[in-house]
Amino acid sequence: xxxxxxxxxTLSVQExxxxxxxxxxxxxxxxxxxxxxxxxxxxPQLIIDIRSNVGEKKDQRIAVTLNKTAKHFSLHITExxxxxxxxxxxxxxxxxxNMLTFGGGTRLMVKP
Amino acid sequence: DAGVTxxxxxxxxxxxxxxxxxxxxxxxxxxxxxxxxxxxxxxxxIFQYYEKEERGRGNFPDRFSxxxxxxxxxxxNVNALLLGDSALYLCASSWGRxxxxxxxxxxxTRLTVL
Numbered sequence: 001x002x003x004x005x006x007x008x009x010t011l012s013v014q015e016x017x018x019x020x021x022x023x024x025x026x027x028x029x030x031x032x033x034x035x036x037x038x039x040x041x042x043x044p045q046l047i048i049d050i051r052s053n054v055g056e057k058k059d060q061r062i063a064v065t066l067n068k069t070a071k072h073f074s075l076h077i078t079e080x081x082x083x084x085x086x087x088x089x090x091x092x093x094x095x096x097x098n099m100l101t102f103g104g105g106t107r108l109m110v111k112p
Numbered sequence: 113d114a115g116v117t118x119x120x121x122x123x124x125x126x127x128x129x130x131x132x133x134x135x136x137x138x139x140x141x142x143x144x145x146x147x148x149x150x151x152x153x154x155x156x157x158i159f160q161y162y163e164k165e166e167r168g169r170g171n172f173p174d175r176f177s178x179x180x181x182x183x184x185x186x187x188x189n190v191n192a193l194l195l196g197d198s199a200l201y202l203c204a205s206s207w208g209r210x211x212x213x214x215x216x217x218x219x220x221t222r223l224t225v226l
Contacts, residue, residue, distance in 0.1 A: 004154075006154075034214070034215075036217070041219075042219055042220075043116070043202055043217035043218050043219045043220050044155065044202070044217045045217070046214055046215070046216060046217075049214065089154050089155070091154075095209065096206070096212060096213050096214050096215065097143060097206045097207075097208055097209035097212075097213035097214075097215070098160070098168070098209055099145070099157045099160060099168050099170070100145075100147075100155070100157060100204075100215065101157070102154030102155050102156070103154055104153060104154050105152075105153070105154050
């Protein structure tokens with residue numbers, strides 16, 4: 001089955017700096033890669049996703065890149081703010097509506 | 113618009129007991145998936161239901177079962193609870209199972225087994 005690895009497990013940045021989280025996946029048939037943000041006591045919130053037919057997608061301060069050949073994808077957050085502090089999860093699936101396999105999560109701390 | 117709702121919010125049970133968790137999907141969504149999130153880890157897939165039929169099952173023992181009702185709400189049942197079943201149980205809904213049907217999560221039910 002699919003295996004998703006995520007690095008780093010914790011990331012501390014100064015407010016205004018950029019943050020990058022990286023994930024690798026094992027199943028070349030996976031074609032949908034969402035990123036979720038989970039705040040304390042809440043469920044995961046979808047923040048951005050990318051499908052295998054594109055290499056990059058951007059939404060304001062957040063961008064995701066995908067390298068299908070190397071089977072890795074990354075989340076980039078620019079101009080970080082304290083409210084970006086949370087746990088971020090990457091995931092992979094064969095289609096958005098199907099079973100998601102999650103990475104282990106990255107705890108992002110943005111210091112004011 | 114109301115998002116995915118789950119009940120109860122928190123639950124404390126003892127080993128060997130049975131538990132039922134409930135989920136109401138976003139209005140119009142026909143697919144419900146259940147995930148288990150152990151503290152400090154990513155969610156793990158348990159079940160997916162679409163149009164009231166099981167469409168996927170993760171690597172969980174037969175003590176775990178689920179069903180989906182005609183109104184697309186869902187129940188997750190766990191029998192003979194073990195200490196290791198303590199986790200946040202998440203429900204996610206999507207319109208369907210197609211590639212463009214993103215999944216949205218509820219707040220979860222925190223289960224503690226003593």
